[in-house]
Amino acid sequence: MNVVQKSPKKVSARVGHDTLRERALDAARRILTEEGLKGLNARRVANDIGVAVGTLYNLFENFEEIILRLNLETLQEMEAHFAARSVLPKDPTEAMLAIAREYLAFTDRHRHRWAATLEFKSAAPHRFQEDFPASVSRLVAEVERAMAPLFPPGKEAERRLAAAVLWASLEGINTLTAADNLHMVAPTTAWDMAQSLVVNYMAGLRQKQK
Numbered sequence: 001m002n003v004v005q006k007s008p009k010k011v012s013a014r015v016g017h018d019t020l021r022e023r024a025l026d027a028a029r030r031i032l033t034e035e036g037l038k039g040l041n042a043r044r045v046a047n048d049i050g051v052a053v054g055t056l057y058n059l060f061e062n063f064e065e066i067i068l069r070l071n072l073e074t075l076q077e078m079e080a081h082f083a084a085r086s087v088l089p090k091d092p093t094e095a096m097l098a099i100a101r102e103y104l105a106f107t108d109r110h111r112h113r114w115a116a117t118l119e120f121k122s123a124a125p126h127r128f129q130e131d132f133p134a135s136v137s138r139l140v141a142e143v144e145r146a147m148a149p150l151f152p153p154g155k156e157a158e159r160r161l162a163a164a165v166l167w168a169s170l171e172g173i174n175t176l177t178a179a180d181n182l183h184m185v186a187p188t189t190a191w192d193m194a195q196s197l198v199v200n201y202m203a204g205l206r207q208k209q210k
Contacts, residue, residue: 021059023049028066029073029113036112037119040067064122068129071117074110075135081106082142093202095146100170100194107174108190115178118171140167150205162205169197 027048088095107114144163151159176182177190
C-alpha cells in the first residue's frame with residue numbers, strides 16, 4: 001500500500017491564520033536581527049515557514065507591514081527597556097548620561113533591528129505608522145524628564161525642543177556607528193562622543209537658564 005506524503009506547503013496551509021502570521025514575524029525578526037534589512041525579503045520569510053509567497057501576502061497587507069510591525073516592536077522594546085531601569089539620578093547631566101548609556105547599550109544589542117527603524121521608509125501610508133510618532137514621543141519624553149530641572153515654568157516649549165535636539169544628536173552618532181563611519185568623523189568611540197555631547201550640551205543649557 002502506497003502512503004501519500006503530504007507536502008510541507010499543504011501541511012502549513014492547515015495551520016491557523018494567526019499562527020502562520022506569528023511564524024512569519026518570527027522568521028522575519030530572526031533574519032532582520034542577523035542580517036539587517038538587506039537580507040529580508042518575502043521569499044526568504046515564506047521559505048522559512050514553508051509556504052508560498054502568495055500565502056504570505058494573504059497574511060499581511062503587503063511585505064512592508066511585516067517590517068513596520070517589527071520596527072514598532074523594536075521601539076516598544078526600547079520603551080520597556082527604559083521603563084525597567086532604576087530611578088534616574090537627580091542631577092540632570094548625570095540623568096542624561098544614564099539615558100545615553102542605556103540608549104547605546106540597547107542599540108548595540110539590537111544593531112540591525114534599530115537600524116531598520118531609522119532606515120526603512122514605507123512607500124505608502126500604512127496604518128501601523130500611526131503608532132510610531134507616539135512611541136518616539138515617549139522616548140524623547142524620557143530625555144525631557146531628565147533635563148526638566150533646568151527649565152523653569154513657562155519654558156516647556158524650549159524644554160521639548162532641547163530634548164528633541166539631544167535625542168536626534170544621539171541618533172546621529174548611532175547612525176554613524178551602525179554604518180561603521182564614526183572613525184571618519186573622529187577617532188573615538190560612540191560612548192566618548194555621546195558623553196561629550198551630553199556634558200557640553202547640558203552645560204550650555206545650565207548657562208542659558210542662569
